[in-house]
Amino acid sequence: MKELFEKESYSLINNKLKKNSFNLKNSKRINLGDFIYEKLTLIFAIIVFMLTVFMGYEMYINSRLSISKFGWKFLTETTWDPVAEIYGALPSIYGTLVSSFLALLIAVPLSIGVAIYLSELAPDWLEKPLSFLVELLAGIPSIVYGLWGVFVLVPWLRSEVQPFLFEHLGFLPFFRGPMYGFSILAAAIILSIMVLPIITSISRDIMKSVPSIQKEAALALGATKWEATKIVLMNSKSGMLGATMLGLGRAIGETMAVTMVIGNRPLISSSLFDPAYTMASIIANEFTEATSDLYLSALIELALILFFITIIINAAARMLVWSLERKWKKS
Amino acid sequence: MEKIIRSYKRKLIYRKAISFFVMSLTFIAALFAIVPLVFIFYYTVSKGITHLNLEFFISMPKPVGESGGGMANAIVGTLILVGIGGVIGLPIGIMSGIYLAEFGNNKFGTVLRFLTDVLSGIPSIVVGVVAYTLVVIPMKHFSALAGGVALAILMIPTITRTTEEMIKLVPHSYREAGLGLGIPKWKTSLFIILRTAWKGIATGILLALSRAAGETAPLLFTALGNRFWSTNIFQPIASLTVYIYDYARAPFEDWNEQAWTAALVLILLISIFSVIFRVITKSKYKAN
Numbered sequence: 001m002k003e004l005f006e007k008e009s010y011s012l013i014n015n016k017l018k019k020n021s022f023n024l025k026n027s028k029r030i031n032l033g034d035f036i037y038e039k040l041t042l043i044f045a046i047i048v049f050m051l052t053v054f055m056g057y058e059m060y061i062n063s064r065l066s067i068s069k070f071g072w073k074f075l076t077e078t079t080w081d082p083v084a085e086i087y088g089a090l091p092s093i094y095g096t097l098v099s100s101f102l103a104l105l106i107a108v109p110l111s112i113g114v115a116i117y118l119s120e121l122a123p124d125w126l127e128k129p130l131s132f133l134v135e136l137l138a139g140i141p142s143i144v145y146g147l148w149g150v151f152v153l154v155p156w157l158r159s160e161v162q163p164f165l166f167e168h169l170g171f172l173p174f175f176r177g178p179m180y181g182f183s184i185l186a187a188a189i190i191l192s193i194m195v196l197p198i199i200t201s202i203s204r205d206i207m208k209s210v211p212s213i214q215k216e217a218a219l220a221l222g223a224t225k226w227e228a229t230k231i232v233l234m235n236s237k238s239g240m241l242g243a244t245m246l247g248l249g250r251a252i253g254e255t256m257a258v259t260m261v262i263g264n265r266p267l268i269s270s271s272l273f274d275p276a277y278t279m280a281s282i283i284a285n286e287f288t289e290a291t292s293d294l295y296l297s298a299l300i301e302l303a304l305i306l307f308f309i310t311i312i313i314n315a316a317a318r319m320l321v322w323s324l325e326r327k328w329k330k331s
Numbered sequence: 332m333e334k335i336i337r338s339y340k341r342k343l344i345y346r347k348a349i350s351f352f353v354m355s356l357t358f359i360a361a362l363f364a365i366v367p368l369v370f371i372f373y374y375t376v377s378k379g380i381t382h383l384n385l386e387f388f389i390s391m392p393k394p395v396g397e398s399g400g401g402m403a404n405a406i407v408g409t410l411i412l413v414g415i416g417g418v419i420g421l422p423i424g425i426m427s428g429i430y431l432a433e434f435g436n437n438k439f440g441t442v443l444r445f446l447t448d449v450l451s452g453i454p455s456i457v458v459g460v461v462a463y464t465l466v467v468i469p470m471k472h473f474s475a476l477a478g479g480v481a482l483a484i485l486m487i488p489t490i491t492r493t494t495e496e497m498i499k500l501v502p503h504s505y506r507e508a509g510l511g512l513g514i515p516k517w518k519t520s521l522f523i524i525l526r527t528a529w530k531g532i533a534t535g536i537l538l539a540l541s542r543a544a545g546e547t548a549p550l551l552f553t554a555l556g557n558r559f560w561s562t563n564i565f566q567p568i569a570s571l572t573v574y575i576y577d578y579a580r581a582p583f584e585d586w587n588e589q590a591w592t593a594a595l596v597l598i599l600l601i602s603i604f605s606v607i608f609r610v611i612t613k614s615k616y617k618a619n
Binding site for chain 2: 031033034036037038040041042043044045047048049051052055058059061062109110111112113114116117118120121122130132133134135136137139140141142143144145146147148150151152193196200224225226227229246249250252253254255256260280283284287288299300303306307310311313314315318322
């Protein structure tokens, strides 16, 4: 009852504040300058709005040749042969999905661990520099990751990791085959480093926005730190799913670093040691070599697919994260 | 009774042990997250520093087989590309950011905010393809302009959102003061609010520009790259990142080392800007 009353009075006060505070939108005075100002900024806002629609349209127009020739078969065809003019996206879709999922497999537990540490455990003086360092990781250009991958990671994989995995887990089909170093495994590792900061920083923000009363209550009842943290985790589940999906969107679209280490061969193989191809790296590698119109339009169609996949993933992820943040802010 | 207490104590110890274990795991995860950063910084600095001298900045790349030479054309090229991107992207980004902050409290504003977030998640290679179809196909050849268009599209979401955030950080009383003096809203917004928020917006823009300088994928088939000196925006142009890509794949040791130096220059640039951005946005509005 008391709670209800308090809520009521809060909203009363809020309403009063709203009425009293000066709001550009609600003010009744209108002059020409204001009108022009609003409409001018609106025009630019509409440009941004149209940009996304226009991008999809432009790619659709330019890939019509390949869309009409291959139709839906484009997605299921397993050969990518520019000489014979047969273009199938399946190997690159396969490479994109496998490398991204592997990357998430490595990055998600790690990033959630970091997020828990940052939001629950780390002392204040450590939290800020640490999250800054993690964000710095997000700022490094992907070409630098690629460079590092080619000259440091790939040789290391070739000489240490792949022989080790082959020796101990070689009975599995994933860890067999030639050990070049340039492989889907290398791509997954690089990608996992690149998506880690995104997942970490969003999960941390979500966890921090969970009302601390819940955790305090658990602690007061005698829960250990981990048990209290579990409550926070339960509450931020869908937000962390959103963060993971944002990471997935980044991993799927990542180009340079992957192109430099994945080996660039359009094949579907169960081994993680084999080279592969992703949609993004096929475009990066072959776009300037595309001599025929059909070749070019097939590549643009790949970009169109990539565009739609990332838009869907990002939109869904943003909605998850947003709805959760709004929910906590309200309560 | 004692038995029960003892069993509870045992359970508590067990639970505390688990808690300690899991919490140390998260600490280890945090350490692990920093390791790649340290590695990347270490390798870029130690390998890149050998060629980091004046020659790198002022001389042209040498032909295959000759050692030495620099990347002067690529540095200028990157600046030109980022400049074109800025000229196209800044007005759109800033104005739409102002719209979102001042008038965006409606449905369209929510949609736009959502869309800019989605737009920032679109792979840069896709943006490159769009710039190709938009500029390269009609002009019939690769050009710096096409690269600039691609970079502009990549910058817009960042600039829009930073502008909005920075304007929203300005205390409401500033606006009331301006309006209380009878200044029209647009003047208040432009000359009081925007001027107060300007420092934050400017650093946000610098951050977006430096991020754009680190892009490679959209430049591969728009600006293409150029071994020679070029400042013509209708011709292909060299850029640092494309040089890194080419030099990393080349079989010459000297080129590989120069790729590291270019990477070092890029990382330094971006790190400096993100530190400045952080300091300015953090310190100025801390009280609010």
